[in-house]
Amino acid sequence: MTAPAPTRTEGAEERLFSRAYAAATISFAAVMFLTGFAALAVVPMLPMAARELDGVPLYPLVAGCFVAASLFGGVLGGDWADRAGAARPLAAGVVLAVVTLVVSATSTTIWQLAVGRFLDGVAAGMIAVAINTAIAHAYPDRLRARALALMSTCWIIPSLAGPPLAGLVAAWWSWRVVFFGLAALTVIPSLAVVVLLRSRSWQAPLEKPEPGLPEPDLPKPDPVEPDPSEPDSSAAGRASRPTLVVAAVVSVGAAMGQYAVSGWDVRHLLCGVAGLALLAVFVPRLLPPGTWRAARGLPAAVLLRGLTSGAYFTLEAFVPLLLTTARRVPPVQTGLAFTGAAIAWAGSSWLQGRLQGRVSRHRMVTAGALVMGAAVAIAAVGTLPGLPALTAAGAMVLAAVGMGMAAPSLTLLSLTHSPPDRQGYASSAMQTSQNLGQMAVMGVAAAVFNLFLGFGSADLPAYAAAFGLLLVPSVLAASLAVRARSA
Missing domain, CATH: 1.20.1250.20 (MFS general substrate transporter like domains)
Known part of the structure; x- marks a missing residue:
């Protein structure tokens, strides 16, 4: 019929x-x-x-x-x-x-x-x-x-x-x-x-059932097989909703940390210690339970967002600094690196949208994280004096390809793991993780960079150490992406 x-x-x-x-x-x-x-x-x-x-x-x-x-x-x-x-x-x-x-x-x-x-x-x-x-x-x-x-x-x-x-x-x-x-x-x-x-x-939905036919049974994501060694993170995620007071305290703690680096007296030191204490106590309340151990589903997707964002934006901050200070690259060429990265991110993000239904989202995240890891390695190699100065600039472009694959895929995975009445919470958790990842990874990379400079090392080894550190979040994201998969 x-x-x-x-x-x-x-x-x-x-x-x-x-x-x-x-x-x-x-x-x-x-x-x-x-x-x-x-x-x-x-x-x-x-x-x-x-x-x-x-x-x-x-x-x-x-x-x-x-x-x-x-x-x-x-x-x-x-x-x-x-x-x-x-x-x-x-x-x-x-x-x-x-x-x-x-x-x-x-x-x-x-x-x-x-x-x-x-x-x-x-x-x-x-x-x-x-x-x-x-x-x-x-x-x-x-x-x-x-x-x-x-x-x-x-x-x-x-x-x-x-x-x-x-x-x-x-x-x-x-x-x-x-x-x-x-x-x-x-x-x-x-x-x-x-x-x-x-x-x-x-x-109003565009997808409407045809006249005279029964309402179609739209496909819904099947639940991931639970890991018997882990508690049910989805149920735990529903147990408590982060309060606005907790979010405000975390923001104040992060701002105190930013203020602490504006001076080196006792007042700034106390602000830094207080800010770190507030973050350590209250940040876990803003993220789904099980985020730090990459529990399957939404917690893993949220953690991956922080790892990938931290690695990418730290690389984006240190590569221009390297090109300007240590390699003496003209500002125009540094600007072209940003142009290439912008085009690469846009193209990669468009491609992942076209591949919907053909490639699993968690595999797209794995591929993006591996590409970012390769970009970090290129940036570290680009600090060698014998290589062209713009070698590290290519790392920015390659990292943008990986981020364009990973970021939209992680957003979709987080929404897949959330019921309609909790998708706002999932989006806010992803945003929180992205911001925390940027601040945390960049802070650790800056500490490593300054540590090498404090030992009297030259600029290039300090940059190499900072870039080498970024391999950690990239490799972790690639290895943990399977825990964010949707059936």
């Missing part, structure tokens, strides 16, 4: 849904794009602002409080999305982003600038988690992977074009113009998102 052909009304309705999804995707992408610019474009002119505001000693706090605050923003957005849907935290996040840019632009003291950057981090965390949750709730399976890949690539161009453009604007006019300009550019996409979220039409 053949199913009746769709009527003209049904065809028009499906076209309406398609246009609604397109409008939603464009609005989400625009907000993520401008959020990336607000996070990254201001980096080159923050030292100018700190000098003008007589706050150079507090520059580490201003530079690092954005990442610390995004921890709280991610948990806030995830908890809010689980309770009331993704619309409200996303609308609140985009409005807060505009307000905080104005706060930073009108700064009269270094502490006001720090508050502006902190609040901007809260807004960025809320936006990222709310958008991922909205896509998970409303998009059909055939569009979800590509939409998440697009959201990931929306941070690539800001990381490439944002810093030099902001530097030029600050040099020609003022660093305040950068903040005011970003606020003005963010207003229109923010209004578009708020209007879009007031309309529920875009959340």
Whole structure:
């Protein structure tokens, strides 16, 4: 028996849904794009602002409080999305982003600038988690992977074009113009998102059963066979939801750690010890139980996000420093390395979206982590004096290929392991792990780097040691990826 052909009304309705999804995707992408610019474009002119505001000693706090605050923003957005849907935290996040840019632009003291950057981090965390949750709730399976890949690539161009453009604007006019300009550019996409979220039409499913046929039994992920040696991590994950107070304490602890590196007196030492103590006590409460031992399912996916993000962003920070200070590479060539990495990440992220259903997600994570491990090895070899100076620059491009494969795959795995009413929590846990991974791996790499310099070693061996350390998170991610698989 053949199913009746769709009527003209049904065809028009499906076209309406398609246009609604397109409008939603464009609005989400625009907000993520401008959020990336607000996070990254201001980096080159923050030292100018700190000098003008007589706050150079507090520059580490201003530079690092954005990442610390995004921890709280991610948990806030995830908890809010689980309770009331993704619309409200996303609308609140985009409005807060505009307000905080104005706060930073009108700064009269270094502490006001720090508050502006902190609040901007809260807004960025809320936006990222709310958008991922909205896509998970409303998009059909055939569009979800590509939409998440697009959201990931929306941070690539800001990381490439944002810093030099902001530097030029600050040099020609003022660093305040950068903040005011970003606020003005963010207003229109923010209004578009708020209007879009007031309309529920875009959340109607595209996949509808044919008239006269029973409701299709949509495939659902089968549970992974439990490991008898481990407790049920999925049940444990439902047992407790991280509180906003805990998230705020973790953000404060991370900010205290950033403040501690701005000086070497007793006050800064005490802040550093207190910050580490707060992180050690409260960070486990923000992550799914079993994260540190890579329990199967969501805990493993969350841990892998921290390992891969830490390795990649630390490599991205140290390679330009190596090229500029030790190898004396012209800034234009260093900028081309960022261009290559941006293109590589975008291409790799697009490819993994096209491979949905053909390659298991956990195998994609394994491949991405191995590629990043190879990139780290190339960066370490690139410190040898006999090799071309730009050898390490190629490591950035190769690492971006691996990260473009791993990051969207881990996001999809985390959503697969979470029921619909817990996908906001899963997104916030991934965001928390990413931020913690960046701070932890970069901190350890910097400690190793400074340790070698303290022993009187030359610059190149110190860089080689820091790059060699990054093999640890890369190899761990590759070996543990199977524990995040979905049946």
